[in-house]
Amino acid sequence: MWLSSSTSSALRRQHFLIRSLCASSTPQTSHNQMERVHCASISIPEADAEGVIRKITPLLDRTRHKGQAGRIAVIGGCREYTGAPYFTAISALKIGADLSHVFCTKDAATVIKSYSPELIVHPILEESYSVREDERETVSSYILAEIRKWLERFDCIVVGPGLGRDPFLLNCVSDIMRHARQLTIPIVIDADGLYLVTNNIELVRGNSLAILTPNVMEYKRLLEKVLNCDVSNDNQSEQLRILSQKIGGVTILRKGKEDLISDAKTVTKVSTFGSPRRCGGQGDILSGSVAVFTSWARHYVMSGIPSSEMSLNPLILGCVAGSVLLRKAALGAFLSKKRATLTTDIIEFLGQSLEEICPAE
Numbered sequence: 001m002w003l004s005s006s007t008s009s010a011l012r013r014q015h016f017l018i019r020s021l022c023a024s025s026t027p028q029t030s031h032n033q034m035e036r037v038h039c040a041s042i043s044i045p046e047a048d049a050e051g052v053i054r055k056i057t058p059l060l061d062r063t064r065h066k067g068q069a070g071r072i073a074v075i076g077g078c079r080e081y082t083g084a085p086y087f088t089a090i091s092a093l094k095i096g097a098d099l100s101h102v103f104c105t106k107d108a109a110t111v112i113k114s115y116s117p118e119l120i121v122h123p124i125l126e127e128s129y130s131v132r133e134d135e136r137e138t139v140s141s142y143i144l145a146e147i148r149k150w151l152e153r154f155d156c157i158v159v160g161p162g163l164g165r166d167p168f169l170l171n172c173v174s175d176i177m178r179h180a181r182q183l184t185i186p187i188v189i190d191a192d193g194l195y196l197v198t199n200n201i202e203l204v205r206g207n208s209l210a211i212l213t214p215n216v217m218e219y220k221r222l223l224e225k226v227l228n229c230d231v232s233n234d235n236q237s238e239q240l241r242i243l244s245q246k247i248g249g250v251t252i253l254r255k256g257k258e259d260l261i262s263d264a265k266t267v268t269k270v271s272t273f274g275s276p277r278r279c280g281g282q283g284d285i286l287s288g289s290v291a292v293f294t295s296w297a298r299h300y301v302m303s304g305i306p307s308s309e310m311s312l313n314p315l316i317l318g319c320v321a322g323s324v325l326l327r328k329a330a331l332g333a334f335l336s337k338k339r340a341t342l343t344t345d346i347i348e349f350l351g352q353s354l355e356e357i358c359p360a361e
């Protein structure tokens with residue numbers, strides 16, 4: 001059981017209550033109806049997140065070969081932002097992925113390579129300023145062709161950290177996302193990837209392998225766009241569930257004081273105390289962490305575990321695991337560095353935090 005038995009029955013009760021109280025909250029719910037839904041605040045069940053990590057983390061078996069513990073790719077990194085894709089990609093490696101790639105613009109590539117020799121960096125994206133109007137079609141076909149060579153090898157891709165908002169670049173990334181979807185590759189969408197998706201929901205609608213990881217502002221924009229309403233403090237859980245439902249059941253991890261996770265069927269939360277430091281980049285660690293755990297969870301769910309767990313959504317397991325590990329690492333870093341805690345310090349605590357939950361040997 002990935003929820004304790006008491007929380008699992010609480011979850012059933014929660015659903016019964018939600019159905020009774022919010023009978024109008026079907027996929028066809030109108031915006032006005034949505035605003036009228038003022039259900040009583042129902043407590044959201046806490047996931048047994050460390051238990052999930054223990055279940056889905058693969059053994060360090062001596063027979064395994066390079067790549068089996070995960071190949072992750074980050075699509076992000078432009079002139080302004082080089083830290084974000086680095087944080088995401090290096091976190092994936094520190095947690096246990098075997099290979100971590102970054103697909104970024106030429107300007108960002110040398111910088112990202114210089115942060116770490118561990119990352120495989122592809123300088124193939126282009127922004128408008130570096131491509132003439134009459135070259136755009138050729139350049140975008142070339143970019144897609146280059147990425148296609150790699151895409152099917154990845155267990156999960158993360159789109160958005162440090163991507164920027166250049167229209168030409170975002171057009172190319174939309175094509176990459178469509179192609180990843182055809183190949184049924186799980187996709188974590190964060191930061192500027194959420195900006196792209198918020199302006200074109202069809203890119204993810206109904207994709208059961210998509211995870212959106214909005215922060216406070218990104219969630220607010222998504223709600224405004226999809227449900228045409230503001231964030232409700234009365235019933236955050238049901239609002240999140242309806243948002244996911246309206247986007248065809250994509251998994252959403254709403255970041256905040258508590259991380260709330262829903263796939264339109266269930267809502268769960270991770271509220272383990274992390275760090276009071278809110279330095280930028282923690283969401284980037286989270287996206288890398290969710291990518292690795294999601295690929296592990298898919299293997300776990302597909303590998304003949306007890307039938308009662310077979311219906312579990314591996315994307316939810318990946319979110320729950322990614323969230324608690326980031327929080328635990330943030331706490332470790334804070335206890336050591338206090339006010340000086342930075343994202344790089346948190347990354348250094350990922351290994352130790354995972355070891356405490358799930359020892360390597």
Ligand SMILES: NC(=O)C1=CN([C@@H]2O[C@H](COP(=O)(O)OP(=O)(O)OC[C@H]3O[C@@H](n4cnc5c(N)ncnc54)[C@H](OP(=O)(O)O)[C@@H]3O)[C@@H](O)[C@H]2O)[C@@H](O)CC1
Nearest residue numbers: 081082083084161162163164191192216217218280281284
């Ligand atoms: N080192 C690097 O390279 C990093 C690069 N990064 C990259 O930066 C890019 C843009 O991402 P983003 O998250 O800064 O953009 P966006 O969603 O527009 O938010 C901006 C505004 O929202 C607000 N705001 C935020 N949180 C809030 C809260 N809790 N509660 C209330 N308000 C809140 C806040 O507004 P303010 O308070 O300033 O008015 C803030 O200015 C993206 O590519 C990302 O990956 C980051 O990953 C960090 C590390």
Ligand SMILES: Nc1ncnc2c1ncn2[C@@H]1O[C@H](COP(=O)(O)OP(=O)(O)OP(=O)(O)O)[C@@H](O)[C@H]1O
Nearest residue numbers: 215216255256257259274279280281282283284286
């Ligand atoms: N108020 C809070 N209290 C405790 N933890 C929080 C709080 N807000 C966010 N977190 C934690 O920090 C993680 C990152 O969330 P945050 O909202 O900072 O993302 P972000 O804005 O996308 O970060 P980034 O700077 O990388 O873009 C979340 O998973 C959550 O666990």
Ligand SMILES: [Mg+2]
Nearest residue numbers: 191215283284
């Ligand atoms: Mg972010």
